[in-house]
Amino acid sequence: MENEIEQAVLRVVRSMHENLSEQITIDDMARTAMFSKFHFSRVFQRVTGLSPGRFLSAVRLQEAKRLLASTTLTVTDISHRVGYSSVGTFSSRFTSSVGVSPSRYRQLESVTPQIFVEGRPVTSGTRSVTVRGAISSPLKDRPVFAGLFPDRILEGRPVSYTVLPEPGPYVLEDVPPGEWHLIAQSVAAGHEDAVNHAPGGDEALCIGRHGPITVRLDTETKLADVQLRPMRPLDPPVLLALRDLLFAGTARRTG
Template structure:
């Protein structure tokens, strides 16, 4: 990828992180990148996989997670600090993306495996497909979460998921027809706090993406492998609250 384009996108992401409470517009971001508005939107999507607005929303919600975890600020105050004028809108978007309400996240900081089981227990309508593959990661003894999501950001309930004890084979059952992204995440031992911060080069967070994957109606099993790499600042923030799932896990088999 062209270094000039990547540096320009990084300038914008750094501006988002520093000014997440401000009403940043596409024009503002394009000026920071020193591109035309239309060219900027195209290259930003190409580099990150998300539109600038969608990436900014994810940065704001990641900062909200951090503030809920490390401060005693009220939810109303936090919503304003991360750029929301309506606490109701903030709470709704936070809950949809993170999997817990802001108050519940402050209390638990992680969804439980039962939460994921309950979500997966609602059988999808129509035909489904089993997707299997292998998750590859240098963190050989760390749990890996693998899930099917509608977009390139790890947020909300997965269509199907597996939680494996260490890198290796996984199985995603009952994946509905459609266009999906296979996303995987792992966290270095004793560094679960890293989920609250942008990547800083310490290899605490590892992420993998594969897709889009077209799941058809023929019911045939599909294969999709994923390779995890250190998370970069150019990668969309992880919003789904997987903190405890990736630090302490029972001896059961993977779920899906």
């Protein structure tokens, strides 16, 4: 039964990728899955970790990243191709999720480390909370990004992050109170510039999650280990562009 549910959700995810320019409704998705709307929403959230609408939005923005990096289409044309009727709404959501505006992303093709540094919380005068543990990965000797996010998706600014030159122990400091998802990512050599990972999965991109992790100021340290695995088609798209950070990890290892 569980495999049947995953196959139904996978049909919906593939339909999202194939019909991004269309106005896809929750009713459309439920019909594709062949479930009632209420049941579909519940199982989609359980399988992917995100609501159907949130997942669709991430798929739209992932395709926008690919088009910005690989075509000369205008931002307006791209916004329409990925299903936005308002270029202003598209630009706002892209900037919030990726960290830079669509135009700036096209110039950089990645988010720079400074953007993440600016997004770290100011914790001066408060008790410091640390999250630490170990990250293992099938991609040996490859840089690993690890950050704490409010949801199970790599988007927006992490509340704390680190880049390891290779899998191993990590430490995230100055973590504010709240419930956070630890997400780690690594990319195989030669794939750092990849901006579109196929909906069928990608062995070159590995990802791992742990959480939610509840952080309180009366706790000094939280322990959380992460095992990375190849990206699956049911994993939420990676919206942050981490190429510069991963290159930085490579530079520290080889420099």
